[in-house]
Amino acid sequence: MTKQTRMSVSVLLALVVLALSLGAQSVPAQGPSYSVWLVRNSVFKDVPAGAFMPDRAFVPGSTSPMNNQVFFQLPVNVGVIKGGKDVILYDTGWKQQDYLKMTNSVNWAPLPDLLGRLGIQAGDVTKIVIGHGHWDHAGTLADFPNAVLYVQKAELEGIEWALNYPHPRIAAVNTSQGGCARTPACGYPPLTLQEIYGKVLAGKAVVVDGTMEIAPGVIIHPAHRAHTAGSQLLEVPTTIGKLVFGSDAYSSWEGIRD
């Protein structure tokens, strides 16, 4: 295997969805456009098909391609948006540590290293929009000290709601040993919320209430009460049209189409 091939395989700069230059000639008259990449932070192996795509739940004996797959390989992707003076991340993936191995994942690589392959240093990142605050989407905020975090007010309120809900079956923390039991806040380990709080403490956070344009043409849209209470989408203008990043608000093409 050549060094180049090895790099492409192991470094996980998985998929360049679009690489649109922002040269002056390519900027349409009606507004700016941005270069956009999708970087694969890791892959969760053998995730039950129905876990993220209820319409694709496995049905024994089914011959439908929608329902005959037991597991699928779930990529953890990070959107990279570059234009003007901004480098914007949509989600930040998660960080493998000695205390957070996620042994059923493969090809994890540090996000700053992956960005380096695009010529972007961690310090260059100016803004981070998290689709939601779960640990595998907001897990590396501290690696980008200069970036301003954008999080929905409803996302924070949703976690607080669960914290204060007066019934033991609605818990803010995972109460099922050995796995998330789909309690409202089970995707938020204390460490992840600490990182969000760290951004607020450092004066590097904007709590968004609904829609907000964070750079010319780059617009946050709420997707509340979707995957989480305060999920948000990001609209980005490119030379081939608008791209919308959706995080887990849409887990399948069918979810977007339908």
Next chain:
Amino acid sequence: MSSQDVSSGSVVSTTPGEPHRFLRPKLLVAGVIVLALLAVLCASLLREGTIAGLTAGPETRPSPAPARPALAPAEEAYAQALWVIHADVKHAAHDLTFSGLRYKLKQADGPDFATRVLDAARTLDGAEARVRALAPPPSLNQVHAQYLGAVQLFQRSAAEMLRVTVGGRDEHLKAAYPLSLKASEELLRVGDAIWPGEYLPN
């Protein structure tokens, strides 16, 4: 010769007057029944094989997780007992975080902030006492110490946060932050040891 070669598979005919000639039709019926049962069995096995192929093929079978030694009964009992306390500790940790968040975002004033931090501190005090009361098996002494240390870090963080209400300076929040951060890492470290899979893709 009174009968044809059985091995040929043809129907065996018997010479009239043979003593067991009336047994032949019964044997035939029994044979048919046996064959029918075998056919049902084969069909079932084929179907099972097809389903197994669907669910256990190389594309769909879950990868075996790296082998981890199972917890011994005493370890399991300790993990279960600590898990109950862990829920309260995580809740208190979140309360500390949101106290700071709301205060910084000017969604809570000083008294509100203090009330909430004090509530979390009381929960942590209780948790510390409950953790101390546990008797870990020797193999989990380090885990036990780690967890106790994490709770104490949260307690120190809460105490530091409360000083904001006295001096009104955010520096106390900043001083408290790394304590909670370190404590949160320790919770995950303990979880990795005795509650693997606490957090799943989400």
